[in-house]
Amino acid sequence: MSADQRGPEVGVAGAAGAVGAVGAVGAEDVHVSASRIEGYARGALRAELFVEVEDHLGQCLHCRTVLASIASRSRTDAGWRQLSERLDAPSRSRLEGLFVTVGVPEHLARLAMATPVLRRSWLAAAVTALLFALLAARLSPAVSATVLLLVAPLVPVTGVALSYGPAADPMYELGLVMPVSSLRLVLLRSATVLLTSAVLGAVAALAMPVQGLALFGWLAPSLAVVTLALALSAYLEAGIAAGVAGAVWVASVAWAGWGSTTRSALLTGPAQAACVLVASVGAGLVAAQRHRFEQGSWRSGRRSTA
Amino acid sequence: MSGSESTVNVRSVSVGFRGRPALDGVSFVLRPGVTGLLGPNGAGKTTLLRVLATAISPDRGELSLLGEDPGTGPGKLAIRRRLGYLPQNPGFHPGFTALEFVDYVAILKELTDRRARRAEVLRVLETVGLADQRAKKIKALSGGMRQRVALAAAIIGDPDLLVLDEPTVGLDPEQRLRFRELVADLGEGRTVLLSTHQTEDVSALCRRVIVLDRGVVKFQGLPAELKAVAEGRVWSSTERDRTALAGWRTGEGTFRNIGTPPQEARRLAPTLEDGYLLLLDGAPAADQGVLR
Structure with a gap:
C-alpha cells in the first residue's frame, strides 16, 4: 500500500480524534509523518491529501523544518507542478478511462467519447435492448437466434446516429471548421460505438441458448447496417440515414423468416458474405463522398440559416 | 485605411439554399484589424461567416483566405490551422468544465501533446480572464463567461483570422464592455471579422465596416463614412414627423428623426446607427461617395 493510500498517519502523539493527513486539533499539536512529507515533496500524494498537507505546513514550523531537511526546493516545485497538472486533467468517463488503459492515445479517446450520448444514454439503451432480447430468447428459445440477429445490429446503428451531426453533437458547427476532419471524427465515433456494441452483443450472445454461426452471425450485419447508415448520411441527416438503414435491416430479417424455428436465411455463409459486401460498398461510398462530411448540413436545408 | 496587405479576398461569392440566394455576388477584402459586419436578421451574415470559416463552400465566386484557396483540400486544411x-450558438457538451471544453477544441486543433496542450489551454483561459473559473461546469457559468470560454476556444493556437458571429448578443453592458476589450486586443496584428447587430460595437472597435442586406454588400468603408451617410438627414422635432423614414421619442421628450428633413428643421449630429438605418432604408449612399 502506498503512503498516500493509508489512513490517518500522525507523527507526534496526542491527537485524539485526528482525521485525514493531520489531526483535526490545533495544527501545532499534531504533525505529518516524515514519509508523507516526503510524498508531498515528490508530488506523490493524492490531490486532496497534497492540499491538506500543504495547509498544515503553512501553520506548523516543525513540519516545515522536516520538509526543509528532506526535500530541496526544486523537488517541492516539481510536486506542485504535478499536482497542478492532475487538478487540471480533464475528467474521464469509465469507458474513456478503459480505452486509455488499453493503449488508445488519450486525445483519440477524448474525441471518441466527447459525444454526450456515448457517455450514458446510449449505453443504457443498448444494455436495455439486449436485456430485452435476452429475456425474449429465454421465454422462447426457438427464436433466440433471430431475436439476437434482429436487435444486435440495431444497437450500433442507433449509437452512430446519436454520436454526430447537428442534432446530436452540440459542437457540430465548431467541429466542422477544425483541422481534424469531420469524417475522421465520424469514423472514430462510429468505430467506438461498433466496438462497444460488439462487446455488449457478445456478452448477450453467450448468455443466450444459441450456438454456431448464430453466436456471432450478427457481427457482419452490424457492420453492414452501420456502414450503410454512414454512406446514407452523406446525403441525409444522420438520424434519418440510421432510420433507413435500420428499417432495411428489420425488413431483411422479416423477409428471411421472422419467428422461423429453423435457422434464419441470414445466418448462412452466402448471406453473411452479402453483408460484408454491403459493408465494403458502403465504405467505398463514404470514401467517395468524404467531402460531403466536411460541409455543414445547412446546405440541404435540413437546418435553418441566418 | 491601413496600408497593410489584404488577408481575405472575397470576389463575387454567391451561396443559395434551395434556389433562394443567401449571398448574391458578395465582394470585399479584409486586412489586419477588426472589421465589423452589420446587417439585419436574414441578411446573410451567418452564411457569410460560415463561408469564411470554411464550413460552407460558395456556389460561385472566388475566395482567398490567408493566401490559401479553401476550395482545395490542402488549402482548406492550411486555413483551418490558422x-x-x-459560431453564433457555440454548443457545449453539458458535462464539460471550461477547461475540458477548451481542451477538447485544442485536440480538434491538432494539439495532441498533453503538456503543450495544457499550457496553451491555460494561456487562452488566462487571456479571457477565466483561468480561475476553469474547473467550473460551463452550465454553471453566466452568459458572458460562456461567451468568453467560446472565445478562448476560438483563439487556441493564436489564429491569424478570427471570425466572430454575434458574440455580444445577450451580454449585459458590463460584459459587453469586457468583451470589446478582449476583441480589441485580439485585433492587434490579426484579421478579425465581427458580426454584430450593435452599431455601438462597430463604433467602439472596428477599423472598417461592411453592411450586408438581403445577401448583398450595401456598404464597405470606414465607420466615419457610414456615419456620413446620415449627414444633414437627422433632425429633432417636438411632434412626431410623419415625413421621416424613422423617428423616436428621446429621453428629453423631443423626437429624433431620420430621413429627408424639412427646410426649417433643427439638424442633429448623426451617429453610426443613423447612417446604418438610412442605408438599409434605401438611402442614396452612392451620392455620398461611400457605396463600394
Whole structure:
C-alpha cells in the first residue's frame, strides 16, 4: 500500500480524534509523518491529501523544518507542478478511462467519447435492448437466434446516429471548421460505438441458448447496417440515414423468416458474405463522398440559416 | 485605411439554399484589424461567416483566405490551422468544465501533446480572464463567461483570422464592455471579422465596416463614412414627423428623426446607427461617395 493510500498517519502523539493527513486539533499539536512529507515533496500524494498537507505546513514550523531537511526546493516545485497538472486533467468517463488503459492515445479517446450520448444514454439503451432480447430468447428459445440477429445490429446503428451531426453533437458547427476532419471524427465515433456494441452483443450472445454461426452471425450485419447508415448520411441527416438503414435491416430479417424455428436465411455463409459486401460498398461510398462530411448540413436545408 | 496587405479576398461569392440566394455576388477584402459586419436578421451574415470559416463552400465566386484557396483540400486544411471561429450558438457538451471544453477544441486543433496542450489551454483561459473559473461546469457559468470560454476556444493556437458571429448578443453592458476589450486586443496584428447587430460595437472597435442586406454588400468603408451617410438627414422635432423614414421619442421628450428633413428643421449630429438605418432604408449612399 502506498503512503498516500493509508489512513490517518500522525507523527507526534496526542491527537485524539485526528482525521485525514493531520489531526483535526490545533495544527501545532499534531504533525505529518516524515514519509508523507516526503510524498508531498515528490508530488506523490493524492490531490486532496497534497492540499491538506500543504495547509498544515503553512501553520506548523516543525513540519516545515522536516520538509526543509528532506526535500530541496526544486523537488517541492516539481510536486506542485504535478499536482497542478492532475487538478487540471480533464475528467474521464469509465469507458474513456478503459480505452486509455488499453493503449488508445488519450486525445483519440477524448474525441471518441466527447459525444454526450456515448457517455450514458446510449449505453443504457443498448444494455436495455439486449436485456430485452435476452429475456425474449429465454421465454422462447426457438427464436433466440433471430431475436439476437434482429436487435444486435440495431444497437450500433442507433449509437452512430446519436454520436454526430447537428442534432446530436452540440459542437457540430465548431467541429466542422477544425483541422481534424469531420469524417475522421465520424469514423472514430462510429468505430467506438461498433466496438462497444460488439462487446455488449457478445456478452448477450453467450448468455443466450444459441450456438454456431448464430453466436456471432450478427457481427457482419452490424457492420453492414452501420456502414450503410454512414454512406446514407452523406446525403441525409444522420438520424434519418440510421432510420433507413435500420428499417432495411428489420425488413431483411422479416423477409428471411421472422419467428422461423429453423435457422434464419441470414445466418448462412452466402448471406453473411452479402453483408460484408454491403459493408465494403458502403465504405467505398463514404470514401467517395468524404467531402460531403466536411460541409455543414445547412446546405440541404435540413437546418435553418441566418 | 491601413496600408497593410489584404488577408481575405472575397470576389463575387454567391451561396443559395434551395434556389433562394443567401449571398448574391458578395465582394470585399479584409486586412489586419477588426472589421465589423452589420446587417439585419436574414441578411446573410451567418452564411457569410460560415463561408469564411470554411464550413460552407460558395456556389460561385472566388475566395482567398490567408493566401490559401479553401476550395482545395490542402488549402482548406492550411486555413483551418490558422483560423479561429466563434459560431453564433457555440454548443457545449453539458458535462464539460471550461477547461475540458477548451481542451477538447485544442485536440480538434491538432494539439495532441498533453503538456503543450495544457499550457496553451491555460494561456487562452488566462487571456479571457477565466483561468480561475476553469474547473467550473460551463452550465454553471453566466452568459458572458460562456461567451468568453467560446472565445478562448476560438483563439487556441493564436489564429491569424478570427471570425466572430454575434458574440455580444445577450451580454449585459458590463460584459459587453469586457468583451470589446478582449476583441480589441485580439485585433492587434490579426484579421478579425465581427458580426454584430450593435452599431455601438462597430463604433467602439472596428477599423472598417461592411453592411450586408438581403445577401448583398450595401456598404464597405470606414465607420466615419457610414456615419456620413446620415449627414444633414437627422433632425429633432417636438411632434412626431410623419415625413421621416424613422423617428423616436428621446429621453428629453423631443423626437429624433431620420430621413429627408424639412427646410426649417433643427439638424442633429448623426451617429453610426443613423447612417446604418438610412442605408438599409434605401438611402442614396452612392451620392455620398461611400457605396463600394
